[in-house]
Amino acid sequence: MLLIGNGRLIARDAQGTFFEDGCVAIEGQTIKKVGTTAELRKEFPKEEFIDAKGGVIMPGFINMHNHIYSTFARGLSINGYHPKNFMDILEGQWWRIDRTLNLDDSYHSAKIAYLDSIKNGVTTVFDHHASYGAIEGSLTQLSNAADELGVRTCLCYEVSDRDGEDKMKAAVKENADFIKASAARNDDMQKAMMGMHAAFTLSDKSLEHCAAYTPEGVGYHIHIAEDIADVYDSLKKHGKPIINRLYDLGILGKQTMAGHCIHIGPHEMEMLRDTNTMVVTNPESNMGNAVGCPPAMRMFNDYGILMGLGTDGYTNDLTESYKVGNIIHKHHLADPNAAWAEIPEMLFTNNPKMANRYFEKKLGVIEEGAAADVIVLAYKGPTPMTKDNYNAHILFGMNGGAVTDTIINGEVRMRNREVQGVDEEKIWHAAQAQAQSLWNRINA
The missing domain is CATH 3.20.20.140 (Metal-dependent hydrolases)
Structure with missing residues (x-):
């Protein structure tokens, strides 16, 4: 099991759930439970924990x-x-x-x-x-x-x-x-x-x-x-x-x-x-x-x-x-x-x-039974963030570069801005060489 907590959690569920200090528990490929960090860490004290450090926890884009x-x-x-x-x-x-x-x-x-x-x-x-x-x-x-x-x-x-x-x-x-x-x-x-x-x-x-x-x-x-x-x-x-x-x-x-x-x-x-x-x-x-x-x-x-x-x-x-x-x-x-x-x-x-007209498991929401696709963004904000204004904080204060952790289908794909399980530099190097080859062929 994996816990992601200590952040302002935007659930995007039908109830508009927002936790000032929220946490999500992931089991396998699915979200198991959502609550406060204190509640879930008490319930699952020995599980791996990703600390959002006061940032924002939300469903993946x-x-x-x-x-x-x-x-x-x-x-x-x-x-x-x-x-x-x-x-x-x-x-x-x-x-x-x-x-x-x-x-x-x-x-x-x-x-x-x-x-x-x-x-x-x-x-x-x-x-x-x-x-x-x-x-x-x-x-x-x-x-x-x-x-x-x-x-x-x-x-x-x-x-x-x-x-x-x-x-x-x-x-x-x-x-x-x-x-x-x-x-x-x-x-x-x-x-x-x-x-x-x-x-x-x-x-x-x-x-x-x-x-x-x-x-x-x-x-x-x-x-x-x-x-x-x-x-x-x-x-x-x-x-x-x-x-x-x-x-x-x-x-x-x-x-x-x-x-x-x-x-x-x-x-x-x-x-x-x-x-x-x-x-x-x-x-x-x-x-x-x-x-x-x-x-x-x-x-x-x-x-x-x-x-x-x-x-x-x-x-x-x-x-x-x-x-x-x-x-x-x-x-x-x-x-x-x-x-x-x-x-x-x-x-x-x-x-x-x-x-979800194509994928079976519920996407875009942090709730029990939904797909474990969750991201963390490093964002504090100069003004209070509430359930009524978090979209404005995203619009004016966040961008893709603020993402620190990305979990897809229950697997941690990026942690603390480090992409997991692949050699990122090798991917970039190979791509640049391939791109140059393509450019040469286009302009030949």
Whole structure:
């Protein structure tokens, strides 16, 4: 058994439980009990104890939309790359990178992404992978990296027509193979979805091919209307909005996750709501790509769509997305009241709800029977922290770098900022060498 105590404990349960001096007892892969430090240390006096030192104890973060393959883009300069719009960004950078990626690139970039997730207190990652330079076995590379680092993850491969029919079919097969492999596991640590790039790079025939290899209970992970070009493409080629087209082809539904949804209208929001389709918003990426601000407040408040928060490969620090999500909607709507409640509900309530449409054990909460995914942050705060204001303390006072301890599935993956069970320096060194190799190939 493991005790984590002597900290302000934010449980994120239905009762809003908050302990000034809280403690959580972990047995195996599950949370056994929650209470005060004095109570639990008296009840379990001989058990291993992690001292939060007056910091904050809370559930691990869940990243609902990431792109691990973007890891080696940091600092990359591509010859002749001067984008003027989002399509230029895709063609000139991301598709050029993923067409060059080999299996070693995928593996080492995943090692870094999962390592960085641990260091930022992210215990579950939903990833959307692309590596058209090496499709077959690429999800296995990510899976192996996740197993080695001990991070809970849900994977898919980005199906697209952009490199021809053969590679589209190979991408579908990669998804189908991994869906079978993840289903054969009994540890609730890895799940799978059928990944799709976006409507504008997929014909109806290709979407139908995806559906033919997607088992019941498995949904789709797809970008929707991230750029206005996606909207124009659907209207021009198919005579209908994107959401209508996906609905007609049976892509929407409870297990499906739609990334971005920036350029959609009210009737499309109604269809997302009525099909119980999940939506993930990615504020930093949207600003960085200059694609616009999504109508997230309308989707959330007016239509009741289940919305979560992701990073879209921009970072592995979810507190960054919280901070930017809080201000992008205030700025866009010229409303100082926007997003105060909605963004933290997406991050701390909805992300776990969405993740639990795939993972069995309850995530995102510190309560008896839930998954033992717990983090500790070194944070004191210049003002009192209470059950009514702890979100404001997280928003304005904490970041991923404040995380000192990360426990995933009952295993201590980082203690006192030291990642456990792996040679961190070796991982970084190998990744830098692999990244340089990738850069050389891209600019050859």
